[in-house]
Amino acid sequence: MRNLFVTLSYNGAAYHGWQRQNNAYTVQQAVEEALSALLGEDITVNGCSRTDAGVHANMYCMTFATSTSIPPRGLILGLNDKLPDDIAVKDCLEVPEDFHARFCCKGKEYVYIVHNSEIKDPFCKDTAMRWRHPVDAALLDKEAKDFVGSHDFKAFCSADCDKDNTVREIYSFNVERKGDRVRFIVSGSGFLYNMVRIMVGTLLYIADGKIPPGSIPGLIASRDRTLTGKTVEPQGLYLNRVFYDKGQMKFEERG
Amino acid sequence: MRNLFVTLSYNGAAYHGWQRQNNAYTVQQAVEEALSALLGEDITVNGCSRTDAGVHANMYCMTFATSTSIPPRGLILGLNDKLPDDIAVKDCLEVPEDFHARFCCKGKEYVYIVHNSEIKDPFCKDTAMRWRHPVDAALLDKEAKDFVGSHDFKAFCSADCDKDNTVREIYSFNVERKGDRVRFIVSGSGFLYNMVRIMVGTLLYIADGKIPPGSIPGLIASRDRTLTGKTVEPQGLYLNRVFYDKGQMKFEERG
Numbered sequence: 001m002r003n004l005f006v007t008l009s010y011n012g013a014a015y016h017g018w019q020r021q022n023n024a025y026t027v028q029q030a031v032e033e034a035l036s037a038l039l040g041e042d043i044t045v046n047g048c049s050r051t052d053a054g055v056h057a058n059m060y061c062m063t064f065a066t067s068t069s070i071p072p073r074g075l076i077l078g079l080n081d082k083l084p085d086d087i088a089v090k091d092c093l094e095v096p097e098d099f100h101a102r103f104c105c106k107g108k109e110y111v112y113i114v115h116n117s118e119i120k121d122p123f124c125k126d127t128a129m130r131w132r133h134p135v136d137a138a139l140l141d142k143e144a145k146d147f148v149g150s151h152d153f154k155a156f157c158s159a160d161c162d163k164d165n166t167v168r169e170i171y172s173f174n175v176e177r178k179g180d181r182v183r184f185i186v187s188g189s190g191f192l193y194n195m196v197r198i199m200v201g202t203l204l205y206i207a208d209g210k211i212p213p214g215s216i217p218g219l220i221a222s223r224d225r226t227l228t229g230k231t232v233e234p235q236g237l238y239l240n241r242v243f244y245d246k247g248q249m250k251f252e253e254r255g
Numbered sequence: 256m257r258n259l260f261v262t263l264s265y266n267g268a269a270y271h272g273w274q275r276q277n278n279a280y281t282v283q284q285a286v287e288e289a290l291s292a293l294l295g296e297d298i299t300v301n302g303c304s305r306t307d308a309g310v311h312a313n314m315y316c317m318t319f320a321t322s323t324s325i326p327p328r329g330l331i332l333g334l335n336d337k338l339p340d341d342i343a344v345k346d347c348l349e350v351p352e353d354f355h356a357r358f359c360c361k362g363k364e365y366v367y368i369v370h371n372s373e374i375k376d377p378f379c380k381d382t383a384m385r386w387r388h389p390v391d392a393a394l395l396d397k398e399a400k401d402f403v404g405s406h407d408f409k410a411f412c413s414a415d416c417d418k419d420n421t422v423r424e425i426y427s428f429n430v431e432r433k434g435d436r437v438r439f440i441v442s443g444s445g446f447l448y449n450m451v452r453i454m455v456g457t458l459l460y461i462a463d464g465k466i467p468p469g470s471i472p473g474l475i476a477s478r479d480r481t482l483t484g485k486t487v488e489p490q491g492l493y494l495n496r497v498f499y500d501k502g503q504m505k506f507e508e509r510g
Contacts, residue, residue: 011377056378077373085380118332122266123311123382125340 001065004075005095006045008060011086013126013235018051018060027051027087031062034082038075039068048101048242049108052194054234056127058111059090061101061242101242107171109187109241112200112232117180128181129236135207137177140184143206144173146216147186147199154223156199157192158231166192166223175203185240194231202229256320259330260350261300263315266341268381268490273306273315282306282342286317289337293330294323303356303497304363307449309489311382313366314345316356316497356497362426364442364496367455367487372435383436384491390462392432398461399428399439401471402454409478411454412447413486421447421478430458440495449486457484 008031016024020032028047035043048061070078072092079089115121115128116135147170154166169189176183184200202219205211211219211229219228263286271279275287283302290298303316325333327347334344370376370383371390402425409421424444431438439455457474460466466474466484474483 009377011380080375085375086377088375088377090374119345120335120340120343122264122341122343125266127378 001067001097003063003065003095003097003099004072005061005063005093005099005101006075006079006089007091008057008062009088009090010057010060011127012051012054012056014084014086016053017055018047018049018057024053027060030084030087034079034087035064035066038078038082039066039070041067046101048105049239051239052234052237054126055237055239056235057239059241060239061105061244063095063099063101104244105242106245107187107189107243108191108239109185109243110191110196111238111240112184112186112196113236113238114182114184114200114204115180116177116182121180126235129233131182131204131207133208135177135182135204137175137182139213140182140203140207141175143203143213143216144175144184144186144199146220147173151220152223153192153195153220155219155225155228156195156202157225158194158198159225161193163192168192168195173199187241187243197231197234197237198225198228200229200236201232204232205229256322256352258318258320258350258352258354259327260316260318260348260354260356261330261334261344262346263312263317264343264345265312265315266382267306267309267311269339269341271308272310273302273304282315285339285342289334289342290319290321293333293337294321294325296322301356303360304494306494307489307492309381310492310494311490312494314496315494316360316499318350318354318356359499360497361500362442362444362498363446363494364440364498365446365451366493366495367439367441367451368491368493369437369439369455369459370435371432371437376435381490384488386437386459386462388463390432390437390459392430392437394468395437395439395458395462396430398458398468398471399430399441399454401475402428402441406475407478408447408450408475410474410480410483411450411457412480413449413453414480416448418447423447423450428454442496442498452486452489452492453480453483455484455491456487459487460484 010027015027018027020026020028032043043064045062045064075092076089113128115124115130118132150169152167157166171187173186265282270282273282275281275283287298298319300317300319330347331344368383370379370385373387405424407422412421426442428441
């Protein structure tokens, strides 16, 4: 058996997230169906992460075991043909048997895209979140730096979060404006459930004056979810990069 | 009664074109329903042009008569709230009673966007057309110049075209590459049914070697639709600008 590592990109608008479910169509199911049809064997894939319904991936990594002898380039082209138009295979390589997309992952980067305008953009209803009030991206970039480091992020985690250990390390957090797009780019060792969307929601509350600048250290210390900003909508969120020890793979970001 | 001139932008993926139809949902119907609901009167709009199912507009112009006294800015915001997410109002101004979006139009510009890659882009399945073979944009830019001028474009018009006069003037035709996007930008006095999509299809046949470079003058002279390239898919086509005598209105192009 070969262990193949595949990088995907997908528009999550039509899917109930990555993870296979009994009663909803997911990206994992679409990928497994395409792979099984292409290879003529029952394929189960191991993904690097869950993603929520409506969330996208510029780079998503997975591994699977197969007995096929098709070379990687043939798999890329063949699988792309079998997959729906909103899921693409970007790369494929053979990895050691013990390499696992999730357990070997050393960190991830997410991008959250805000379309900051009074007037909607009809071409990004599923791929960006609109925020009407003017956002001071330079202020938020400064505020976002308070997330960097190892902290207990319990206040930035959905109430549904069932993790005992809510300490995570944020490597970097930048906020940039390009025209009417504001991009929040955050990388870290790992993320709690809804953590990126609550961090972005909290920064947007700071932009709107609902939370004063300088509050983030205190909000982290509070460990109180009721004090932080709202969980912003899924359609602005992209899993952007996934880090492994064997070289850091970088794909172009969108936005 | 006031005569209001409105510029829209829309993603045509979900619509059967602009023009109202009895048995299919169109952009015109969506706009008229939103306007009628907002203003509490029965509104019929006059559009600048038909667009086909799946075709987009970065700028679309229309006029309508109304007895409302709501100022233009209020109409822009109110109508945007009523419209579906894939149709936006960009501007609104009061024009003389005899100004008509279609009859006063002096010309139009279309953009056709090709995603030129072996690997699909999951974020543009409805907003660009994928062409797998590498396209030499510099060659096509040179070839496209043979369309410029007043010509009988019968060979570049759908067989369904019912126009007696098939002479049109092309003002400019440029082909540009930015990364894996190739953009075809053509402006002219007017366009026959499917004319832009057949001109782009013919240029792509030249890129693929199915039609030799230098053929366009002969193809125009032939007046024979069977000799020109295919009608490329609608999802790459955008009405990009509409020209009127009273100043040329310019909106940002996509791509």
